[in-house]
Amino acid sequence: SGGTGHALSEGHLLRQSACFVALYVGDTAEAEFYIGRLLELSERHHFGIFAAIGRCFQSMLMILRGDAAGVPALRSAVAKYLATGFTMLLPLIVGALAESLGMARDVAGGLSAIRDAFARAEADAQQWLVPELLRIRGRLKCAAGDVGAAEEDFRRALALAHRQGALFWELRIATSFAVLLKDLGRSGEARGVLAEMFRDELDRLGDPVAA
DSSP, X not given: OHHHHHHHHHHHHIIIIIHHHHHHTTOHHHHHHHHHXXXXXXXXXXXHHHHHHHHHHHHXXXXXXXXXXXXXXXXXXXXXXXXXXXXXXXXHHHHHHHHHHHHTXXXXXXXXXXXXXXXXXXXXXXXXXXXXXXXXXXXXXXXXXXXXXXXXXXXXXXXXXXXXXOHHHHHHHHHHHHHHHHHTTOHHHHHHHHHXXXXXXXXXXXXXXXX
């Protein structure tokens, strides 16, 4: 029906952009609204896939708010999403699980999950997600004490995001890398990473004064 078709279109918009963007910019109020709307649509129209990814988003929101129950909730939600056989954004969601496990001090579990996320990104040709997965793996390797490997992942992630023109990923990566460098007592390098990213973007846009 037309109503169902409209709901399906809205559901796709919510899961592919609105929920995702709100979560990744840290806007918890917007994320709560959009996730609630996605779950409401899924229940009303029996959209099982939307319900499964909505539960993943809901668990990610719990983690963003500092709720310790969010990590096991996300693990359970990921398992249910896997059961649908659907793969949209799956590497990113598994990556979020990996990062949350690392934050909960289960670094081995996080590293195992990020390996799975990379494999899924490769299998599903979702290469646009690789810079973010490299950022997460860099954080996990740092937590595991392998600072050299962590730095290599961050530098690879920055270079790839820059080649893709993915400014949002580039900013997230540069920020995480700068925090790592600062924590290592290398504040000058941390400032340099951020300054270089903004310098590159200004060069890409051109000099408005000269123009």
